[in-house]
Structure formats: C-alpha cells, structure tokens
Amino acid sequence: xxxxxxxxxxxxxxxxxxxxxxxxxxxxxxxxxxxxxxxxxxxxxxxxxxxxxxxxxxxxxxxxxxxxxxxxxxxxxxxxxxxxxxxxxxxxxxxxxxxxxxxxxxxxxxxxxxxxxxxxxxxxxxxxxxxxxxxxxxxxxxxxxxxxxxxxxxxxxxxxxxxxxxxxxxxxxxxxxxxxxxxxxxxxxxxxxxxxxxxxxxxxxxxxxxxxxxxxxxxxxxxxxxxxxxxxxxxxxxxxxxxxxxxxxxxxxxxxxxxxxxxxxxxxxxxxxxxxxxxxxxxxxxxxxxxxxxxxxxxxxxxxxxxxxxxxxxxxxxxxxxxxxxxxxxxxxxxxxxxxxxxxxxxxxxxxxxxxxxxxxxxxxx
Amino acid sequence: xxxxxxxxxxxxxxxxxxxxxxxxxxxxxxxxxxxxxxxxxxxxxxxxxxxxxxxxxxxxxxxxxxxxxxxxxxxxxxxxxxxxxxxxxxxxxxxxxxxxxxxxxxxxxxxxxxxxxxxxxxxxxxxxxxxxxxxxxxxxxxxxxxxxxxxxxxxxxxxxxxxxxxxxxxxxxxxxxxxxxxxxxxxxxxxxxxxxxxxxxxxxxxxxxxxxxxxxxxxxxxxxxxxxxxxxxxxxxxxxxxxxxxxxxxxxxxxxxxxxxxxxxxxxxxxxxxxxxx
Numbered sequence: 001x002x003x004x005x006x007x008x009x010x011x012x013x014x015x016x017x018x019x020x021x022x023x024x025x026x027x028x029x030x031x032x033x034x035x036x037x038x039x040x041x042x043x044x045x046x047x048x049x050x051x052x053x054x055x056x057x058x059x060x061x062x063x064x065x066x067x068x069x070x071x072x073x074x075x076x077x078x079x080x081x082x083x084x085x086x087x088x089x090x091x092x093x094x095x096x097x098x099x100x101x102x103x104x105x106x107x108x109x110x111x112x113x114x115x116x117x118x119x120x121x122x123x124x125x126x127x128x129x130x131x132x133x134x135x136x137x138x139x140x141x142x143x144x145x146x147x148x149x150x151x152x153x154x155x156x157x158x159x160x161x162x163x164x165x166x167x168x169x170x171x172x173x174x175x176x177x178x179x180x181x182x183x184x185x186x187x188x189x190x191x192x193x194x195x196x197x198x199x200x201x202x203x204x205x206x207x208x209x210x211x212x213x214x215x216x217x218x219x220x221x222x223x224x225x226x227x228x229x230x231x232x233x234x235x236x237x238x239x240x241x242x243x244x245x246x247x248x249x250x251x252x253x254x255x256x257x258x259x260x261x262x263x264x265x266x267x268x269x270x271x272x273x274x275x276x277x278x279x280x281x282x283x284x285x286x287x288x289x290x291x292x293x294x295x296x297x298x299x300x301x302x303x304x305x306x307x308x309x310x311x312x313x314x315x316x317x318x319x320x321x322x323x324x325x326x327x328x329x330x331x332x333x334x335x336x337x338x339x340x341x342x343x344x345x346x347x348x349x350x351x352x353x354x355x356x357x358x359x360x361x362x363x364x365x366x
Numbered sequence: 367x368x369x370x371x372x373x374x375x376x377x378x379x380x381x382x383x384x385x386x387x388x389x390x391x392x393x394x395x396x397x398x399x400x401x402x403x404x405x406x407x408x409x410x411x412x413x414x415x416x417x418x419x420x421x422x423x424x425x426x427x428x429x430x431x432x433x434x435x436x437x438x439x440x441x442x443x444x445x446x447x448x449x450x451x452x453x454x455x456x457x458x459x460x461x462x463x464x465x466x467x468x469x470x471x472x473x474x475x476x477x478x479x480x481x482x483x484x485x486x487x488x489x490x491x492x493x494x495x496x497x498x499x500x501x502x503x504x505x506x507x508x509x510x511x512x513x514x515x516x517x518x519x520x521x522x523x524x525x526x527x528x529x530x531x532x533x534x535x536x537x538x539x540x541x542x543x544x545x546x547x548x549x550x551x552x553x554x555x556x557x558x559x560x561x562x563x564x565x566x567x568x569x570x571x572x573x574x575x576x577x578x579x580x581x582x583x584x585x586x587x588x589x590x591x592x593x594x595x596x597x598x599x600x601x602x603x604x605x606x607x608x609x610x611x612x613x614x615x616x617x618x619x620x621x622x623x624x625x626x627x628x629x630x631x632x633x634x635x636x637x638x639x640x641x642x643x644x
Contacts, residue, residue: 054544074547075555081548087541091563100559104550148549 005030005156005188006051011060012212013046020046022212024060030155033182033189035203037196039235043212044192048158051190052079064156075104080149081158084165086141088133094144095120095129101152119147123177139170143177150185159191163198175201196236200224208232226362227287233364238290238321240332241364246282254363256284260326263304264358276365285364290335292360295322296353297345305355308332310346324352405621412614419611430615440616443600446512447581450596454519455577461520462527462572467561470535485525495522496589503590510592518590519580526579527572530635534568535561571634578627582620 004027013021021043028034036044049055050062053074062069069077080101088097098116107115120126123143128136133144142162149157159178163171179202182189193199199206200220207217208231215235216228227233233241244258249267256263265286267278278284299305308324311331320341322334332354336344346352411419415427434440465484469477487495499518503509508517542564546556562569584598591599597620604613 052548054548073552074544075550075552078550079548081545083541083545085539085541087539087545089542089545089560089563091566100546100551101549103559104546104555152550 003030004028005032005065006190007061007063008047009061009063011047011050011057011062013043013050013055014058019212021050021057024212024214026207026214026217028188028190030188031186033179033191033202033204034207035191035193035199035205036207036209037193037199037235038209038215039194042209044194044209045160047209048081048160048190048192051156052081052158053077078152078154079156079158080152080154081160082145082149082162084161086145086162086165088141088145088148090132090134093130093132094125094136097133097144098147098151100148105152115151116147119151120144123147138166139174142166142170142174146177146181150181154187156188156190159189161193161195164193164195171198178202208235210235225289227364229364230285233287238333238335239287240290240293241285241287242330243283243285246278246280246284249278249280249282253358254278254284256286259328260306260330261304263361265361265363266359267363278363286361287364288356288361290321290333293332293334293354293356295324295334295336295344296355297350299353300355302355302357304358304361305353306332308352308354310352313346322346322352324354405617408614408617409621411611412618414611417611418609419614430612433612434615437612439595439600443595443597446515446591446594447596447598449512450515450519450587451577451580453513453516454523454580455573457516457520458523458576458580459527459531459569459572461524462529462576463531463565463569465524465528466532466535469532470538484528487522488525492583492585496586499586500589509590510594512591512594514590514592515587515594515596518586519583522583522586523576523579527576530572530575531565531568534565538564567634567637571631574627574631574634578624578631581627582624 006026006028008024008026011021011024012019024043024047036047038044046055050057051064051069053069053072053076057070064077064079089100092100095113095116098119099112102112102115117126117129120129120143123146125136125140125143125147128140128144133141136144145162163174166174175198178189178191182202191199191203200223203220205217206220206223208215208223210231216223216232218226223232224236227236227239230241233239242256242258242260242263244256244263247255247257247262249255252268253264253266256265263286265284294300299307306326308326311323311325313323314321315338318338320336320338322336324332324334326332334354407419410423412430413426413428414423415429416424469481474480496518499514499521500509503514503518508514538561542560543556546560547553551559582598584602587596588599588602595603597616601613601616601620604610604616
C-alpha cells in the first residue's frame with residue numbers, strides 16, 4: 001500500500017513569464033484517493049495535466065510506477081482524465097464514447113462493445129447506451145464520462161473538477177459513487193477541486209496548493225483542525241485568525257497578547273518536526289475554528305474570552321454562522337447548530353461574549 | 367398584457383405596422399424579381415421554338431436541347447467543367463481545412479497577417495486576378511492547360527472553404543482533441559477519429575460550395591483555359607458569334623447544376639447549426 005505510484009520531484013512549470021507550478025515535491029501512494037485543492041490559478045490543474053502528459057514540466061521529474069514520464073507522449077500513457085467539461089465526443093453515442101479508449105488500443109469490436117456495456121451497466125446508465133450524449137442529463141453524462149475513463153482499467157484515474165457543473169444534490173450522490181468506485185477498484189484517484197467539501201468528503205489525503213506550491217498536505221482532519229499557515233487557515237474557511245506578541249512561552253503553551261485580549265495557546269501540534277520554536281516577544285498567529293467558540297450573553301469565567309457586538313447572521317439550514325466584531329474592529333465568526341441559537345437570546349441589544357477552551361486554539365507555524 | 371396607449375393612437379400604430387409589413391414584403395419580392403426574372407426568362411426561352419427571344423412565345427420545343435445534346439463542343443465543355451470543379455473542390459477544401467486547423471491549433475507570430483493573406487484572394491477583382499494568373503502561367507509555361515484552371519480556381523475558392531471549416535472548428539470544445547490523446551489516440555489518429563468527424567458537415571458544405579463557385583467561374587477560366595473551354599467560356603463564345611437559343615438551354619442546365627450544389631452545401635451548413643444548438 002505504501003509504495004508511491006506517482007512521484008513529483010522538484011517539478012516546476014512555466015508558461016512564458018507565468019509560473020504555474022513553482023516547486024512541487026509530492027509522492028502519491030498506490031490505491032490512494034488524493035485531492036489537490038486550491039483557488040483558481042494555484043497550479044492544481046497544471047499538476048494534473050502534467051500527469052496526463054498534456055503539459056511538459058519545465059524542470060524536475062515525474063515518475064509513474066518508477067518510470068520517468070517527462071518525455072512520454074499523452075497517448076502512450078495510461079492516465080485517463082475526467083474533464084471538467086466532460087469532453088464527450090458529440091458525434092458518438094454513449095456506448096461509442098465509452099468504447100473510444102479500447103478502439104485506440106485496437107481491441108476487437110465484440111470485446112469493445114461488451115466491455116463498454118459492462119461499464120455503463122456498472123455506473124447505472126446502460127439504458128442510454130445508444131443515445132446521443134447531447135440528449136443526456138448532466139448526471140448521466142458524468143457517468144458516461146467516468147465509464148469512458150475507466151473502461152481501459154487504468155491504475156491511475158485523474159479527475160479535474162468533474163462535479164463542478166452539477167446541481168448540489170447530484171454532487172452529493174456522485175461523491176458517494178466516486179468513493180465507492182475507488183474502494184472497489186483499489187486504484188489511485190487524483191482529484192483536483194476548488195471545493196473543500198468535495199475534497200474532505202472523498203479524499204484520504206488532501207494537498208492544498210497556493211501560488212504553485214504545496215501549502216499543506218495531510219489527512220482532511222489535520223487540514224481542517226490544524227492548518228499549517230495563514231493561507232490554509234483562510235482557505236479552509238470559518239476560522240478566526242488572531243495575531244499578537246508572545247508574553248511568556250513554556251513547554252506547553254504560549255501566552256499571546258493581542259489587541260482584544262490575552263490568550264493561552266498550546267504549542268503542540270500533530271507535526272512536531274516542522275514546528276517552529278517560539279520565544280517571548282515573537283509575533284504569534286493562532287486560529288480558533290468558528291465551530292469551537294462558545295457564545296454567551298453573560299461574561300464567562302474562563303480565561304480566553306472576548307467581548308463583541310453582533311453584526312449579522314447567516315442561516316444555512318442546520319447551521320448558523322454569527323458575525324461579530326470586537327471594540328477594536330476585529331471580526332469573529334461563530335458557527336453553531338440552529339437549535340443552539342434558539343437557546344441563546346440573540347435578538348436583544350448588548351454585548352456578546354465569546355470563549356473557547358485554550359486547547360481548541362491552534363498556533364500557525366508558517 | 368398591459369396597454370396604456372389611447373384607442374386612436376393604437377389605431378395609428380396598427381396602420382403603421384401594416385404599412386411597414388407590406389412595404390417590407392414588397393421589397394423582398396422586388397429583390398427576388400430582379401435576381402430571378404432574367405433566369406426565368408432564359409429558362410422559358412430555352413423551350414421556345416422562336417429563334418429570337420420575343421413575346422408572344424411561339425410553340426414549345428426541345429429542339430435547342432437536342433442541338434446541344436448533339437454538339438461535341440458542349441460535351442467537351444461540360445467534361446472540362448466537371449473535371450475542373452471536382453478537382454478544385456478537393457484541392458480547395460484540403461487547403462481550407464489545413465489553414466483552418468493551423469488557425470485553431472497553433473498560436474504564432476504574425477498569425478493575423480497570415481489569416482489576412484489567406485483570406486485575400488476573393489477580394490482581388492477577378493479580372494486583375496485572371497490577368498495576373500495568365501501572365502504568371504505563361505511565364506512558367508503552364509498556361510492553356512486544364513490544370514492551370516484548376517490551380518487558379520483553387521486559389522480563388524480555398525478561402526471560402528477555410529471560412530466555413532473555421533467556423534465549425536471554433537465550435538469545437540478545446541478539450542475534445544486532448545481527450546482523444548488522453549484515451550490513447552496519436553495526433554493523426556485523433557485527427558481522423560475526432561477532428562474530421564466533428565468537422566464533417568462543414569467539410570461537405572465546403573466541397574459543394576467550392577465546386578459550385580468553380581463551375582460558374584468565367585473570367586479566370588476565359589483567360590487561362592486556352593483551348594480547354596469550360597462551360598461559361600463556351601457560352602460566351604456562342605453568344606459572341608450569333609444569337610442562338612441553345613445558350614438558353616445550356617444556361618438552364620448550368621443554373622440547375624450550380625443551384626443544386628449550393629443547396630446541398632446549405633443543407634449541410636444548417637444541419638450542423640441545428641445539431642450544435644441542441
């Protein structure tokens with residue numbers, strides 16, 4: 001399980017003056033579902049295209065199964081890609097689209113047909129086999145595109161934001177289709193997306209990219225709870241980011257003096273080797289996730305608390321986000337269950353108090 | 367529907383609308399009359415037994431068609447015209463496809479200059495082009511041949527083919543060709559399996575249109591063809607000699623041939639428009 005199938009070694013990609021990928025070192029294990037996540041222009045799609053051979057790295061080496069792939073033409077690789085645009089062939093019907101990869105491998109027409117039908121069946125779209133792809137719905141086209149990529153039984157499947165054009169409820173359904181497929185087939189999925197929820201829902205490991213570099217790589221929980229740097233903390237969203245100077249530093253915690261108060265922050269994280277050693281007087285930035293903050297109308301007795309006024313609230317079904325502001329103008333976000341909000345008297349004027357357990361805070365090392 | 371205009375204003379509006387509708391209809395009819403009346407007359411007189419085109423008509427006859435059927439010169443001219451237009455269509459469409467594809471696929475310096483040059487030939491006055499072709503062909507000892515007409519016509523019509531195919535290529539999803547490579551198709555295979563099928567309606571449309579343009583073209587053919595007369599050249603020679611109703615018969619056939627070609631081209635053109643709008 002732990003043999004790397006794909007290795008990026010000091011890979012960079014420039015388009016003229018534009019640097020798409022600055023420096024990439026990444027090993028992807030066989031059988032892993034890896035999501036590469038980041039805002040547009042962060043280099044995630046270029047990374048995927050380099051794996052498919054559609055872009056050549058300007059520097060560095062890419063290995064797939066220990067073979068150096070830098071000069072291997074796209075059609076000589078077995079790295080099918082599920083396109084954001086799906087890129088189904090409009091002049092072929094669903095079955096002929098699925099057969100395409102086998103046809104290019106000069107497989108017998110009989111075998112092509114039965115394999116294509118098998119995959120359409122497996123993805124639940126066999127009944128549309130003879131239909132023109134233009135007449136299918138978004139979800140059906142998505143399944144045909146998946147079948148087309150998987151029919152050659154590759155070791156590695158590349159997916160470029162394949163769900164971005166679908167309706168919200170279809171996205172959830174396709175997510176479970178994809179994770180189930182990946183478990184059953186045991187092959188490696190490299191999934192590029194800008195959507196945190198897609199990445200967290202499906203991937204074994206998430207790579208967050210920013211400006212052509214890896215900002216953080218790790219299991220979804222670590223990315224969410226222990227962002228390595230300010231970029232990840234902001235990108236993952238719903239984090240309150242506080243900066244201040246270190247008053248005192250000991251083995252376990254740092255006391256941080258910030259404009260709106262003084263807070264205790266634990267120094268330990270899950271990644272002790274890359275942790276920075278802080279000393280008194282250093283600038284320290286820490287995050288406290290919006291869902292780990294308690295909000296009350298009476299002043300709490302705990303240490304880590306701030307006084308705020310309510311600015312606005314955002315209702316998204318079972319969850320509600322409150323936007324609050326301290327006297328010095330720092331904005332805080334608090335996420336709570338909708339039913340918790342009903343126990344809080346949030347409609348009357350006056351101060352709100354935010355507090356959190358000191359070990360809920362997470363110091364940024366980058 | 368909400369309508370706040372007063373009754374008499376409404377009446378005025380309706381009357382204006384009516385006038386506008388009918389003047390537009392009259393205008394369209396007028397255009398069709400100007401375009402088609404001479405041709406219709408030519409068709410009618412081709413079945414008229416009188417030697418001169420006068421009204422009232424005399425009796426119905428197929429005499430003029432019999433005359434041209436028996437005339438080896440006419441057969442020769444039609445044979446030449448068919449050879450020229452078929453070869454021209456093939457060459458011009460191939461050239462057109464290649465330039466359209468270069469435009470679609472590659473980015474390079476002076477590309478806009480390249481495109482302007484490619485699209486230039488139809489903007490040159492035909493007579494200038496014909497003279498230039500004649501001068502050039504006689505310099506290199508290639509004038510007076512059937513294939514000199516083919517070369518000249520290919521130069522003239524390739525831009526049309528390119529324009530039609532380029533329109534189609536611009537509708538092609540940029541990922542389609544990459545998707546073919548990604549699924550194991552070499553560049554040539556992807557061209558054969560994806561680009562050609564996608565462009566097929568446009569390619570057919572271009573073939574028929576360039577054939578039609580070549581079949582009708584007179585000026586260049588007259589200068590360059592020498593003794594290998596095409597149909598339009600033959601018509602002029604007959605008319606120069608004397609008034610002979612058999613030109614009406616030839617004209618009718620030429621008209622039918624080129625209308626058919628253009629109509630087939632149109633059908634392919636619109637077929638593909640509908641396909642993509644779905």
